[in-house]
Amino acid sequence: MSYLTIYKAGSRPAQRANPDYFTGTVWLEPVxxxxxxxxxxxxxxxxxxxxxxxxxxxPYGQTLQVLTGAGYVQVEGQERLDILPGDTVWIPPHVKHWHGARADSVMIHLALQEKEGGSAAEWLEPVSDAQYKAG
Known part of the structure; x- marks a missing residue:
């Protein structure tokens, strides 16, 4: 009996993220x-x-580790913050926020979160172009 599961590199390719929850082109590569x-x-x-x-x-918060590129993260009611490679962001439980790439850069991050009742996120309304550009 094996107690380990190993997912070989490339065995689970990136898939296009659900457009109901994202604006623009986003790919998810499962970890x-x-x-x-x-x-x-x-x-x-x-x-x-x-x-x-x-x-x-x-429900239990989220950790983002920026791997490459440049992006933004914003908590509702606060200013948008720049995030760069090597930055780690902790978003507490139930805090309304968004994150994504700058207009002039790809951004890749590792997103870690815990599920509650089978779901790791409560998805809300899109970030408008005006909100995105407001900074």
Whole structure:
């Protein structure tokens, strides 16, 4: 009996992200969607220039690790912040936010979050072009 699961590189290719939850072109490359009782899910997220998430929250918060490119993250009611390679962002539970690439750059980040009731996020309305550009 094996206690490990190994996903070989390239065995789970990136897939286009659900356009109901993203603006622009975004690709998701799965890292882990652990079986219960574990709750962790993680993905490498590739944002083409100007692409972004909708506003959303996470039941247990979210950690973002920027791998390459340049992007933004914003909490509702606060100013938009720049994020760059090597930056790690912690978003607390139930905090409404969005993240994505700058208009002139691809951005790739690792997104880690925990699921509650099978869901890791509550997806809300899109980030308007005006909100995105407002900075």
């Amino acid at each position: 882990i969607d652990a079986p219960g009782p574990a709750r962790i899910s993680a993905a490498k997220v590739i944002f083409e220039p100007g692409a972004r998430t909708n506003w959303h929250t996470h």
